[in-house]
Amino acid sequence: MQIFSRQNKAYVTWTLLAITIVVFLIETFIGGSQKYSTLILMGAKTNWLVQAGQWWRLFTPIFLHIGFFHILMNGFTLLYVGQVLEPIIGHWRFLAIYLVSGVTGNLASFAFGANNAISAGASTSLFGMFAVFLALAAIYRENRFIIELGKSFLALIVINLLMDLTMSGIDIWGHVGGALGGLLLGYGLSVPKSRRPKMIYRIISIIAVFAIAYFMYAKGMIVYG
Numbered sequence: 001m002q003i004f005s006r007q008n009k010a011y012v013t014w015t016l017l018a019i020t021i022v023v024f025l026i027e028t029f030i031g032g033s034q035k036y037s038t039l040i041l042m043g044a045k046t047n048w049l050v051q052a053g054q055w056w057r058l059f060t061p062i063f064l065h066i067g068f069f070h071i072l073m074n075g076f077t078l079l080y081v082g083q084v085l086e087p088i089i090g091h092w093r094f095l096a097i098y099l100v101s102g103v104t105g106n107l108a109s110f111a112f113g114a115n116n117a118i119s120a121g122a123s124t125s126l127f128g129m130f131a132v133f134l135a136l137a138a139i140y141r142e143n144r145f146i147i148e149l150g151k152s153f154l155a156l157i158v159i160n161l162l163m164d165l166t167m168s169g170i171d172i173w174g175h176v177g178g179a180l181g182g183l184l185l186g187y188g189l190s191v192p193k194s195r196r197p198k199m200i201y202r203i204i205s206i207i208a209v210f211a212i213a214y215f216m217y218a219k220g221m222i223v224y225g
Contacts, residue, residue: 012095013082017075020122023063024071034067036118045106045119051221058110058217062102064120074122081129089132093189100209101128101181107213108177110220117171124174128182130157135186177216184209 023042024033031038040046043060050057065071086094105124113119130153137150157179164172188205 010083010086012091012098013078013086016082016095016098017078020063020065020071020075020078024065027064033065033071039064039066039118039120045109046117047110047113047115047220050110058103058106059099061106061120062099062122062125065122066120070121074126077126078122078129081126085129085132088136089186089189097128097132097182097185097189098125100185101125101131101178104128104181104209104213104216105174105176105178107216107220108180109171109174111216112173112219113171119171119174121171121174123171124178127157127160127175127178128185131179131182132186135183138187180212181209184212 027033027038027042030041033039040049042064043057044064045057045061065074082094089097102122102125105127106119109117109119109124133146133149133153134157137147140146161172161175164170164175184205188202188209
């Protein structure tokens with residue numbers, strides 16, 4: 001039984017991947033993607049610069065990567081997840097959740113992460129994409145395929161977070177914040193032309209995203225101010 005109005009072409013996924021690759025090439029050309037000064041110039045997140053008023057560093061790191069292996073892994077993950085998820089939830093919903101999850105992930109890193117660390121990468125957004133499948137599983141509880149997808153991505157989130165705890169140089173707070181943003185927005189925005197949760201629950205979910213984002217920004221400003 002088909003429960004979704006599918007938009008078969010993952011235009012947004014491919015566009016985001018293309019932008020990410022172009023940005024990485026620029027990083028490489030102007031000094032190297034692993035060079036601190038290059039990353040700062042391109043908009044990587046450091047908490048003290050965000051606290052100083054450079055709020056755009058909560059957004060720009062989504063498209064930056066540190067080293068070839070970093071962009072390779074995130075690029076393949078974006079392509080895989082995007083080609084599954086974008087046709088289900090639609091182009092604009094996918095784009096909105098991808099970008100907002102990236103920002104909520106960077107906000108969590110700003111609020112709870114190390115002040116002197118530098119952060120970059122699409123993984124904040126990707127964890128948001130993983131969490132959307134959990135929201136879909138909560139909405140379509142009778143659909144075995146969606147339930148199994150939700151279980152698979154829940155396991156993926158848990159395994160990755162456990163790995164984050166054992167590895168240095170990984171921004172675990174960014175991943176947690178991205179997943180939280182994706183879960184709430186995934187439930188709030190739902191899917192096009194299909195059964196949706198009650199409007200009040202959707203409104204609460206979306207309001208919660210903004211409330212949590214404000215809290216994390218305020219906390220970061222207090223901690224590092």
